[in-house]
Amino acid sequence: MSLFTEFTIFVLAIFVGFEVISKVPTTLHTPLMSQTNAIHGIVMLGGLIVLGYADDPLEYLIGTIAVAFGAINIVGGFMVTDRMLGMFAKKPKPKGDADGKGGSAGK
Amino acid sequence: MISLAVLEPGGDAATALYIVSFSLFILGLKQGTHPTTAKRGNLIAAVGMAVAVVTTLLLDGMGNWGYIAIGLVIGSAVGAYASIRVKMTEMPQMVALYNGVGGGAVALIAWSEIRHGISFGEMPLEDLIPTLLAAIIGSVSFWGSNIAFAKLQDLIPTRPLAVPGQQIINAVLGIGVIVLAIIIAINNEPPSQALFILILVCAAILGNLVVLPIGGADMPVVISMLNAFTGLSAAAAGFALQNVALIVAGTLVGSSGTILTMEMATAMNRSVGNILFSGFGGAPAAAAGSGEQRPVTSIGAQDAAIKLAYADNVVIVPGYGLAVAQAQHAVKEMANQLEARGVTVDYAIHPVAGRMPGHMNVLLAEADVPYENLKEMDEINPEMPRVDVAVVIGANDVTNPAAKNDPNSPIAGMPIIEVSQANEVIVIKRSLSTGFAGIDNDLFYEPNTSMLFADAKAAASEVAAEIENL
Numbered sequence: 001m002s003l004f005t006e007f008t009i010f011v012l013a014i015f016v017g018f019e020v021i022s023k024v025p026t027t028l029h030t031p032l033m034s035q036t037n038a039i040h041g042i043v044m045l046g047g048l049i050v051l052g053y054a055d056d057p058l059e060y061l062i063g064t065i066a067v068a069f070g071a072i073n074i075v076g077g078f079m080v081t082d083r084m085l086g087m088f089a090k091k092p093k094p095k096g097d098a099d100g101k102g103g104s105a106g107k
Numbered sequence: 108m109i110s111l112a113v114l115e116p117g118g119d120a121a122t123a124l125y126i127v128s129f130s131l132f133i134l135g136l137k138q139g140t141h142p143t144t145a146k147r148g149n150l151i152a153a154v155g156m157a158v159a160v161v162t163t164l165l166l167d168g169m170g171n172w173g174y175i176a177i178g179l180v181i182g183s184a185v186g187a188y189a190s191i192r193v194k195m196t197e198m199p200q201m202v203a204l205y206n207g208v209g210g211g212a213v214a215l216i217a218w219s220e221i222r223h224g225i226s227f228g229e230m231p232l233e234d235l236i237p238t239l240l241a242a243i244i245g246s247v248s249f250w251g252s253n254i255a256f257a258k259l260q261d262l263i264p265t266r267p268l269a270v271p272g273q274q275i276i277n278a279v280l281g282i283g284v285i286v287l288a289i290i291i292a293i294n295n296e297p298p299s300q301a302l303f304i305l306i307l308v309c310a311a312i313l314g315n316l317v318v319l320p321i322g323g324a325d326m327p328v329v330i331s332m333l334n335a336f337t338g339l340s341a342a343a344a345g346f347a348l349q350n351v352a353l354i355v356a357g358t359l360v361g362s363s364g365t366i367l368t369m370e371m372a373t374a375m376n377r378s379v380g381n382i383l384f385s386g387f388g389g390a391p392a393a394a395a396g397s398g399e400q401r402p403v404t405s406i407g408a409q410d411a412a413i414k415l416a417y418a419d420n421v422v423i424v425p426g427y428g429l430a431v432a433q434a435q436h437a438v439k440e441m442a443n444q445l446e447a448r449g450v451t452v453d454y455a456i457h458p459v460a461g462r463m464p465g466h467m468n469v470l471l472a473e474a475d476v477p478y479e480n481l482k483e484m485d486e487i488n489p490e491m492p493r494v495d496v497a498v499v500i501g502a503n504d505v506t507n508p509a510a511k512n513d514p515n516s517p518i519a520g521m522p523i524i525e526v527s528q529a530n531e532v533i534v535i536k537r538s539l540s541t542g543f544a545g546i547d548n549d550l551f552y553e554p555n556t557s558m559l560f561a562d563a564k565a566a567a568s569e570v571a572a573e574i575e576n577l
Binding site: 020045 | 160
């Protein structure tokens, strides 16, 4: 892959990122952040590659720590996001007084 | 050495699978735009991650399976345990920690890449430059995140900690790191490992020094920025490893973090540079004591209950004080009592309520507040004049009318929730003390404001009980 191909991908990804992320409502910014957090755990791929082709003790150590860091990032990030979004996704309770603004005369 | 040996590194099949993976990330993030689809979106992104990881494990020539297994098992176990145990109030430090490990992983990968370059005798600039960038940004992010974590976890003081001549030291470190990188790039046959380690060390000190002077209230900006940094460092690592999944995923995170950083800075009416380099909290405190004693109206829980119970609609304005007092469940109980009497209850959420973007929404969602009732600042402000009672719980600066009325106020121009427009305001607060900005809140002295001096959680429970007894 040439450097220019990589730059093309990079620049397009910036635009896609801004386009998609700016549509996320403030309410969901914390889950968004922890989900993007999990996504930057993609660096674990780099860790796997350097470790998978490593051939001296220091690199085994560096690579293993990098993979462990990446795995914390990925597993923890996606799981905690799931837990958080579960709270938002709770079934909305049937609201009897949905028209509460005008219909509260009975008190 | 056993190799699963299925995919050629950099070959068509591996690249195609990486494209599938980043497409799933984008689809997943797109689903994150609504609370009902966001959970599925997160799953889609997780599947994308699984595709990327499996693809990498299947690359030809991969070995050292024992070490890979150790890293995967330990990391997954730690991540899973932490994500199950973490309290929702602790989400900011959790995110800071994940930013940190991500950045740390990037810095380590860069180090390993440099060692490969050395063993080959030279490293082409198109690999070396992104590797150096990844190392610098990753290292700053790792150490900066650790400091942010320590501050949020109260391991070190959250007030701004400044070293004399800090700006100069930072500038010297920043320039020094770049000069070192240029020296390595010029003498790249082979690149110097000693200088590279010096870069890692300087970037580490820089990461510490940049975050240490930042006060607790500015954490939403810092966390968003570190998030962007880690994303960009991952993208840089993607350039170095010529891995399209890393480039796209890292860039997406970089964009996301950048957007959130700018939004948070706007919500505080300050520039990102001002937040990073000014150590808020010290300077404006002097202005606080100047005011004369002004009369306030103080009420008890019973009076508050009566005001609330006979209102048509109530808006609750929660701040970080509510989270500190763990009062979200008590507040929800109070809202339940009101709703049972036919009162409409909404929640007005300021963008920087909490310690990270959107934090307050998560805390209220945890207490079962339906997201339909969570109103953003711009949505609720036009409705404020029609609100019967606004209840401010643990929020201060974000309700201060001085931001609109007093051009000389340190927070002048900061967008606020305009509670003073409501017919009546009840402020639940321990005392008249100032908020993070260190200035008096004019709201407390307005004629339509009543102060309920108490701990947020105790007060909310008490008011709920009083409403029930009415």
